[in-house]
Amino acid sequence: MAPATEHPRVRRYRPLLALVVAGPLILAAPATAQTPPLPRIEGSLTMKQAVELALQYNLRVKASAADARAMASMRRESLAPFWPQLSANGYLADQNLAPNVYSSAGTTMARNTQVFSADQTRDANLTFMYALFSGGRDYYGYKAAAARADAARQMLAGSQLDVGMQARLDYIAVLREAENARVTAELLRSVEERVRVSREMFDAGRVPRYYVLRDEAELANVLQMDAMTRSRVEQAMVALKTTLGVDLASPIALADRLAYAPVTVSIDDGVREASAVHPDLKAAAKQREAAQAEVRAAYGNYFPQVAVGAMYDWAWMKSRSEPSSSDNGYSVGLVVTLPLFDGFMRENAVNTAKAKLDRAVQAEGLARQQIAKEVTQAGLMLAAAEKGVEASRKGLEQAEEEFRVVKERFESGRGIQLEILDAQVVVTRARFNAVSALAEYGSALAMWLRATGRVR
Secondary structure, eight states, X not given: OOOOOOOHHHHHHHHHHHXXXXXXXXXXXXXXXXXXOOOOOOEEEOHHHHHHHHHHHOHHHHHHHHHHHHHHHHHHHTTGGGSOEEEEEEEEEEOSSOOEEEEOSSSOSSOOEEEEOSSEEEEEEXXXXXXXXXXXXXXXXXXXXXXHHHHHHHHHHHHHHHHHHHHHHHHHHHHHHHHHHHHHHHHHHHHHHHHHHHHHHHHTTSSOHHHHHHHHHHHHHHHHHHHHHHHHHHHHHHHHHHHHTOOTTOOEEEOOOOOOOOOOOOHHHHHHHHHHHOHHHHHHHHXXXXXXXXXXXXXXXXXXXXXXXEEEEEEEEEOSSSOOEEEEEEEEEEEEEOOOOSTTHHHHHXXXXXXXXXXXXXXXXXXXXXXXXXXXXXXXXXXXXXXXXXXXXXHHHHHHHHHHHHHHHHHTTSSOHHHHHHHHHHHHHHHHHHHHHHHHHHHHHHHHHHHTTOOO
């Protein structure tokens, strides 16, 4: 069987056809993007420094910043209809059935359409287009994009607000677990000393053996408690480093300690402050503005569309029955289009935009309601935590005094071992309660800052 011969014209256009087919595949090749390694820090860290690190390295903040940049780019993209559109077009047509219609490739607004009647045509042209009036669609489309860009910036501020609060909460959690570990370590030293004394007294015949057995059982329980508290410290530190967005192997130590600093707050003032500065409410307001602009842009489809176009063209043509010829020239035209019927697309587009506007209005109201709720809850929690700190301090003082009295009685031979154990349990619980009260106060203060819209 004889091999098929390739037509000369196909051979001539083979490099161009190969570029047309392979070009999209080359451009569509996936770009590999790797997540950069997490930064490594070391040394002592205050709560203020922890918040600043979280705002700088937290991955949620970085993702929100990328969203804000994307929306800002989309806002600039929406300005494209206000600029003149220009395209360069080239046609290589080879046909034996004429005429045929060819149009610009791609999605450019400066589209070019040609009708070729010759068997072979080579054409090149520049096409210019400028929209004079679009019924307000372009203007209100830009307004909507600008409002969305503003909303994205407020969402970034909201992410920073949440991350700042979480950094404080995680920092306080580490301090809390570290203080609990310190209390447990003190309890362990006390029980170990009591076991030593009990063994000496048993060897001297002053106490029965079950005194030693009870103290040894208590020591085993405290050893288990100590291991658990140390593990919770490490887990809390992992959570803090994750919120900060740093390498989990970073050797850091917390410089601050749990402390009580009275703060006077007013729920009414807090609600007013939050209503003025809270990024969640500002983002919701911008989303509503964007939805309002989209409604007006949808109505623009009912107005006439006016555009001016111009083209300069160079052409070479050849037919079987006629000699080849070439020509060039220009054309300028004004186009006015009045949409009459599009299958109710415009009506449904307006209804969709109105529904989105109603949703945005309700979302803004919900955001305002949620902020008032969070401020009120945070204020109540802060007041309750303040009372808890005072109560825990008094309880700790009383428990320590009771333990001192019971210990003196036992050492003088007027008390029993069970009293020592009970007093030890009470004082340990009081110390845990004091740590918990300070941690809850710090957490309530962090929530108050977040509720009133303050990162720092």
